[in-house]
Amino acid sequence: MAKWKPEPTGDDTAKYSLSAEFEPAHSGDVKAVLAVDDDLLVSASRDSSVAVWKLGKERFDLVALLEGHGAYVNSLAYVPPIAEDDNRYIASGGNSGVILVHNLTTLQTTSRACLIGHALNVCALSYSSKQQKLISGSWDMTARVWSREKTQCGEGEGQGYGEWKTDVVLEGHEQAVWDVAVVEGSTERQYLTSDRLVNLWDEGGQLLQRFKGSPEPVRSLAILPSNDIFVTACNDGLIRLWDFTGSVLQVLRGHTDYTYRVIVGTDSQLISxxxxxxxxxxxxxxxxxxxxxxxxxxWCVASLPNGDIATGGSDGVVRAWSRASTRIASEDIQKSYRERLPVIPDRSVSRAPSLTAAPEAAAPVTMTIDIDLRYLRHITNLNLMRC
Structure with a gap:
């Protein structure tokens, strides 16, 4: 059976070290972080803000706090220009149930657009540049696919292209939709979503297949550049690599508790x-x-084009990590960081299920829902979900 192998890197033996701890901007957990490029990062927090960070001479400086949610912000997606005279945008979602689109070119604090459709927390966003589609996942047990028209609207500095609309609603999930992804390489557009299973949909919203690998919620999805393998992170602490027949190719063991995020790094390595x-x-x-x-x-991790890593944690801090000796933090910063590290017990994931997995029929199953993002609170009333 074929196994995943990353693209070769310049130095596969180099270790990551702390590069920077960004100046405090958030007063709550950092739930999402996104790298637009080497010089621009965006973070979202439970304090209801979206922070934009730009690289200065020696560090990333806070250049804007984007407003509008009034509630926890849990997800981000970068929306690049669709025309030469278009702007760059950042989409954000959270407990308010709406998706706000802010202008990254002008850094206006008020949103450029408000996408309404979800009834509960929007915990996942993903944008496909190739297909020019935004897909969102929510605790209302649906995912939505959005597009914008290529007609110019607005005048002056804030002008942009198109109004957003819902193309299709992906319905039939059994639990909250924790993550979403667009399958880029297929001849026909397809989507992946995750609740306690991984769900494959066609572009019209028809459920094609369900893949089961763990009895616990699947918190994160990522698709490898080859577009024939996808990766999942689950509450059982395991990272699984799958093909699109539903076969598990590899299981990566290391995390000792819930795993919330997995991404494909710049050099095709996995980061969780x-x-x-x-x-x-x-x-x-x-x-x-x-x-x-x-x-x-x-809670979250992002990969910069230069190979650096950005993370966001429950202490409200965004951190950057690097393998490049020229971008490592000073010894004083490193010492302060080391002194604050907790003692992490050497544990293993004892509740890991069998490695065998198979596609599951689309018949509904009644299960309790792991609602809280950190604690085991099993309830069945979706209207009670608040983070």
Whole structure:
């Protein structure tokens, strides 16, 4: 059976070190972080704000706090220009149930557009530049696919292209939709969503297949550049690599608690993070690096084009990590960081299920829902979901 192998890198032995701890901007957990490019990062927080960070001479400086949610902000997606004279945008979603689109070119604090459709927390966003589609996932047990028209609207500095509309609603999930992804390489447009299963949909919203690998919620999805393998992170602490027949190709073990996020890094390595204080880097199916954090939870991770990593934690801090000696933090900063690290017990995930997995029929199953993002609180009334 074929296994995933990342693209070769310049130095596969280099370890990541702390590069920077961004000046405090958030008073709550950092739930999402996104790298637009090497010089521009965006973070979202439970304090209801979206922060934009730009690289200055020596550090990332806070250049804007984007407003409008009035509630926890849990998800981000970058929306690039669709024409030469268009602007760059950032889409954000949260507990208000709406998706706000802010202008990254002008950095106006008020939103450029408000996408209304979800009834509960929008916990996942993903944008496909190739297909020019935004897909969102929500605790209302639906995912939505959005597009914008290529007609110019607005005048002056804030002008942009198109009004957003819902193309299709993906219905039939059994639990909250934790993550979403667009399958880029298929001849026909397809979408992946995750609740306790991984769901594959066609572009018209027809459920094609369900993949089951764990009895616990699937918190994160990522698709490898080859577009024939996808990756999941689950509450059981395991990272799984799948093909689109539903076969599990590899299971990566290392995290000792809930795993909240997995992404494909710039060099095609995998990067994950979770409740065990850590982010982890994986190479050819092996754990290559562990990035311990001085906080209980590492909610999110992003990969910069230059190979650096950005993370966001429950302490409200955005951190950057690098393998380049020229971008490592000063010894004083490193010492302060080390002194704040918790003692992390050496545990293993004892509740991991069998590695065998198979596609599951689309018949509904009644299950309780793991609602809280960090604690085991099983309830069945979706209207009670608040983070």
């Amino acid at each position: 993070c979770g409740e065990d204080h850590t982010a982890r880097v994986w190479h050819e199916g092996e754990e290559k690096d562990i990035l311990p954090h001085p906080c209980q939870t590492v």
